[in-house]
Each structure stands twice: as structure tokens, then as C-alpha cells.
Amino acid sequence: MSESDSLASLLGIIQSHPASRVVLMGPQGAGKTTLGKMAGDVLGYPWYDSDALILARFHDQYGKAAAEDIAAVYRALGWWRFRYWENQVVKQLLGAPSPCIISLGGATHVYAPACRLLCRQSVVVGINRFASTTWGVFFRVQIMRYYANHLLACVGDGVSTWL
Numbered sequence: 001m002s003e004s005d006s007l008a009s010l011l012g013i014i015q016s017h018p019a020s021r022v023v024l025m026g027p028q029g030a031g032k033t034t035l036g037k038m039a040g041d042v043l044g045y046p047w048y049d050s051d052a053l054i055l056a057r058f059h060d061q062y063g064k065a066a067a068e069d070i071a072a073v074y075r076a077l078g079w080w081r082f083r084y085w086e087n088q089v090v091k092q093l094l095g096a097p098s099p100c101i102i103s104l105g106g107a108t109h110v111y112a113p114a115c116r117l118l119c120r121q122s123v124v125v126g127i128n129r130f131a132s133t134t135w136g137v138f139f140r141v142q143i144m145r146y147y148a149n150h151l152l153a154c155v156g157d158g159v160s161t162w163l
Contacts, residue, residue, distance in 0.1 A: 006031065010039050010125060014101070017123045021098045025119075026127035028106035035127060036103035046100040050108055053089045054082075070105070090114040094121070 014022050022039075024032040033049050040047030051070040058066065058073045067073045074082045086105060091114045093102055102122070108115050 003031070003034070006035055006127075007038050007042075010035050011042060013123065013125055014039060014043060014045075014099070019099055021096060021122040022101045023119055023122040023124045024101065024103045024127055025108075025124060026106070030106075030127040032103040032127050036101045040101045043099075043101075046097060047103070048093055048096055048100065049103045050086065050089050050093065051103075051105045053092065054085050054105075057085065057089070087114050090118055094118055 010024075014020075024036050026032050033051070036047050036049065039045070055067070055070055055073055058076070062076070067076055077085065086108055090104075090108060094114065094117060096102060102118075104115065
């Protein structure tokens, strides 16, 4: 699915739930940030990115020179502390206004306990965009099986779909 097709599909989902908070989930590099920002711009909705919020918090505490991207923050904080910060950001996003669009980090749904509550109060869209190489197809099948199980666990009886 092309980026414009993905955006059109996402806009359709959002417009069918106009007063809702929309949470984008999926693996690293799937397009959550790109599609979330584009959809927010088109619809005029506020857009929040959990990785950007973690990075901003890190810069506030340690200065901009301490880390240039989310991977550097992860390395600097270590696994446990990064996951703690991530959960704090998800708790912060529970107060985000509706309608809005929230792009979550690649593993937030697994390691942030507050994510389950956020997802149950939102329309959840799983983003599934990978390269069409043989390896990409194999990887997509494996990773999406994993994500589908976690998406269902997070959402429960809530509204969810895949792009």
C-alpha cells in the first residue's frame, strides 16, 4: 500500500469516528509517525508522538547535546528506565483531548501498562507497512502475527483495524 493510499485509509477511519482519540500502533519503521503527522495536518487535529515526547523530556533533563534521537535516549537511559519514562508519557497522553491522533513507539503497547487503558479509550489503528522484498514479506508475516496478538490484548472490545 502506498503512502497516499495508507493516508487515505487512515483518514477514512478517523472520519468515521470523528470525536475519538486515534492511537497508531505498529512496529518500528511502519509509518506511525509519518501517517499520524500527515493525518493531523490534513484534519487539523492535534498530533502527539510518544517518542518525540520522551525525547523532549530527555532534552529538558539532560540537555539537547545528550541525545539526538530516540535510540540515543534508549541507550542513555537503559531498558528499564526508558520503559518507565515511556509509561509516564502514555499516562500523560491519557489526558490528550479528543479528537486527536497519537503515534506510539514500536514496543509501547507491550511494556507500558498505561497503554492498555489508553487503547481501550481510543480507536486503535495498527500500521502494517513494510518493504515488498522476500525478506520484507517474511518479516511482515511474523511481526504482524506478534502485533495482532498484542493489539487484541490492548484493545479488548474496543474499535480497532489494520492499515
